[in-house]
Amino acid sequence: MKPRDLSDHVAYEAGRGIEEVARELGCDPSELIKLASNENPHGPSPAATVAIREAASSVSSYPKAAHADLTAAVAERWAVDDEQVWLANGGDGAIDYLHRATLEPDDTILVPTPGFAYYGMSARFHHGDVREYSLEREADFEQTADSVLEAYDGDRIVWITSPHNPSGSTMALAEIERIAAETDAETLVVVDEAYGEFADGESALSLTEGRNGFESRDDVAVLRTFSKAYGLAGVRLGYAVVPDEWADAYARVNTPFAASELACRAGLAAIDDEEHVERTVETTLESRTTMREGIEAHVWESEGNFVLVDVGDATAVAEEMQARGVIVRDCSSFGLPGCIRITCGTDEETDRAVETLNAVLADLELDVDTDTNSEVADT
Numbered sequence: 001m002k003p004r005d006l007s008d009h010v011a012y013e014a015g016r017g018i019e020e021v022a023r024e025l026g027c028d029p030s031e032l033i034k035l036a037s038n039e040n041p042h043g044p045s046p047a048a049t050v051a052i053r054e055a056a057s058s059v060s061s062y063p064k065a066a067h068a069d070l071t072a073a074v075a076e077r078w079a080v081d082d083e084q085v086w087l088a089n090g091g092d093g094a095i096d097y098l099h100r101a102t103l104e105p106d107d108t109i110l111v112p113t114p115g116f117a118y119y120g121m122s123a124r125f126h127h128g129d130v131r132e133y134s135l136e137r138e139a140d141f142e143q144t145a146d147s148v149l150e151a152y153d154g155d156r157i158v159w160i161t162s163p164h165n166p167s168g169s170t171m172a173l174a175e176i177e178r179i180a181a182e183t184d185a186e187t188l189v190v191v192d193e194a195y196g197e198f199a200d201g202e203s204a205l206s207l208t209e210g211r212n213g214f215e216s217r218d219d220v221a222v223l224r225t226f227s228k229a230y231g232l233a234g235v236r237l238g239y240a241v242v243p244d245e246w247a248d249a250y251a252r253v254n255t256p257f258a259a260s261e262l263a264c265r266a267g268l269a270a271i272d273d274e275e276h277v278e279r280t281v282e283t284t285l286e287s288r289t290t291m292r293e294g295i296e297a298h299v300w301e302s303e304g305n306f307v308l309v310d311v312g313d314a315t316a317v318a319e320e321m322q323a324r325g326v327i328v329r330d331c332s333s334f335g336l337p338g339c340i341r342i343t344c345g346t347d348e349e350t351d352r353a354v355e356t357l358n359a360v361l362a363d364l365e366l367d368v369d370t371d372t373n374s375e376v377a378d379t
Contacts, residue, residue: 035343040231051269066264083247091225091238100253103128110155114334141167145178168302195304197229230270237263287344294354312366
């Protein structure tokens with residue numbers, strides 16, 4: 001007996017952890033900094049840490065009350081009905097639920113390339129197929145309705161990542177509205193806003209709910225997570241906000257308990273910890289500026305908690321930076337073998353990353369674009 005044919009499934013490549021790298025290098029983990037997985041440099045929300053501690057003795061119970069309470073809190077945060085909030089085991093869990101609720105065998109989804117591999121992985125798990133639209137490096141990964149609509153061919157779901165990972169580019173709400181308007185009535189446009197707290201702009205929920213001058217749409221959903229700005233990546237907590245018409249589907253597609261007791265209690269505490277989120281966003285903005293102004297290579301403008309850097313040979317640079325104690329993301333797995341992605345860290349971490357990268361580029365003598373980003377940094 002063997003599993004079904006999984007030959008067209010590509011394994012997700014996560015960033016390497018400090019402990020793993022420390023064992024490989026034979027050094028103390030405290031000597032390393034990890035800026036590879038877009039994690040929160042300030043750790044989890046302090047309020048969430050307290051909540052997890054206090055909830056530890058109740059993990060023998062299923063999270064029914066906590067799940068309902070967090071659903072209500074998220075709904076209040078976005079001024080939507082409770083039934084529109086689909087809690088999940090991380091943002092990837094919400095991706096699965098949307099695919100379960102939407103895809104029939106052989107339906108297709110349309111995804112950005114480069115982009116988050118799990119969109120396609122999840123669709124294939126649900127017997128769907130995957131098509132792509134390109135975000136061009138030469139155009140600074142600009143996101144437009146034209147680039148999506150030119151590739152669109154009746155796909156059941158169109159995925160938009162705004163801010164985009166790994167480039168940090170965003171798509172204007174008017175462009176998203178145009179995509180929704182010009183695609184088929186049975187096409188769902190899903191906007192992944194995992195990095196939305198770091199972006200300068202309104203959420204695509206303005207389209208779902210008919211706010212800020214937009215008409216309400218029943219074909220736009222939004223994805224959010226507690227992993228980034230709230231610092232809860234380890235507890236796996238995310239959610240989708242769907243149109244009213246989709247509300248009843250959640251009970252039919254979710255797992256019996258879509259988020260754990262600890263995750264729900266942590267989320268309930270974190271969602272009100274505005275001080276932690278504000279501190280995290282402030283650190284991100286400062287770090288992005290430092291890297292754009294200080295790195296001696298081209299750095300794309302980003303609205304995420306990371307920057308994408310043109311280094312010529314991503315693998316060589318990432319390996320050498322790791323050897324010098326700074327773990328960054330080799331973007332070869334995104335189809336960008338000349339680029340690395342660096343997470344925004346604390347002031348100290350960011351300064352070390354900039355100094356280390358510049359030294360590595362000088363020592364390896366790579367042929368890279370030495371644009372210091374001064375024009376964009378001044379805007």
